[in-house]
Amino acid sequence: MAGARITRVVVRQPKLRYRLHRDFVERLERQTVRAVERRAKYLLMELSSGDRLLMHLGMSGSFHYYKSSRLEAHDHVIFEMSNGFIVAFNDPRRFGFMLLLAPADHATHRSLTRLGPEPLSQTFDAASLAKALARRKTSLKMALSDQRVVGGLGNIYVVEALHRARLSPNRAASTLVTANGTPRPALFDLVQAIRDVLREAIRRQYRAGDDNPFRVYDREGERCPRRGCPGTIRRIVQGGRSTYYCPACQR
Ligand SMILES: [Zn+2]
Incomplete structure (x- = not known):
């Protein structure tokens, strides 16, 4: 066009x-x-x-x-x-x-103002994410779903990234940041996991109606897909949206 x-x-x-x-x-x-x-x-x-x-x-x-x-x-x-x-x-x-x-209205429209960085851009990294999470008392799941923290990350991809990074969706977001405001090691893993799930999704071009292509999303009661993990995927609701995670390997 x-x-x-x-x-x-x-x-x-x-x-x-x-x-x-x-x-x-x-x-x-x-x-x-x-x-x-x-x-x-x-x-x-x-x-x-x-x-x-x-x-x-x-x-x-x-x-x-x-x-x-x-x-x-x-x-x-x-x-x-x-x-x-x-x-x-x-x-x-x-x-x-x-x-x-x-x-x-371009600069002021509420949909476009206060959007966080693009997750696949250079401006999104562990240091910038640490800054955004340091003030947050909310859970990691809720913080990452907030478009002001990172722009364009949907419910499914938050769930998938947290599983890859072995982080519990219930964990307080601020626990990934030191008292000085610098990222803890797990935050580097989380940034990498977010990038990985998005790149894979773009590559595979999921469409509505496909078989479930996700590791944990919509897999309540199934075995955790992580090699060697004996856990079972659990479903909880956070902020009105479904979260799926493995209580055994996500801490
Ligand atoms: Zn597991």
């Missing part, structure tokens, strides 16, 4: 997580897409008008592109591009959304 002009927008279903903006089609048609970027869990499309389209895939959203029009069920918003591509936003559960931001 980047560099191409949007020649036509077809809205088949305006009710996504939020209803599409009243002038959604008008503000998109005839605009050139200057860039498409990702920040945390958001996709951002910069338009020649200065507007930005903020998008989120929700639980089941995805984009598909076609060279000719052959739309599928749950293709809710369709962008016809000047380069001949047809790009469709598909979302069976409709938890995804698209919001048009005027230039004045």
Whole structure:
């Protein structure tokens, strides 16, 4: 889409997580897409008008592109591009959304302010994570799920990273930081584990409906996958979300 002009927008279903903006089609048609970027869990499309389209895939959203029009069920918003591509936003559960931001709202929109560093960027390391966790009295699971601590880390990947790093989700976040505010050794392992689970997820391109590809997520009652560990995966609820962990090897 980047560099191409949007020649036509077809809205088949305006009710996504939020209803599409009243002038959604008008503000998109005839605009050139200057860039498409990702920040945390958001996709951002910069338009020649200065507007930005903020998008989120929700639980089941995805984009598909076609060279000719052959739309599928749950293709809710369709962008016809000047380069001949047809790009469709598909979302069976409709938890995804698209919001048009005027230039004045770019810097202040609540979705984009106070986001922590990108977990795969250079700015995310043990020292920066130690700074973010030092003040936290909450559990490690809750702290890592907070987008202000690290941007774009979802529930499943927090659970998977904690298992790899052998850290209990119940542990107080501040216990990974020394009194001087420097990272304890386990925090270096945690940073590596977070990077590893994300890189693997990107490589494998999980899709809704695949067999469970995770080591501990959604595996309550199963044997711990760590070699030699006699533990059984347990499920608890933290902040309304399911956590899966092995009480035997995660401390
Ligand atoms: Zn275990």
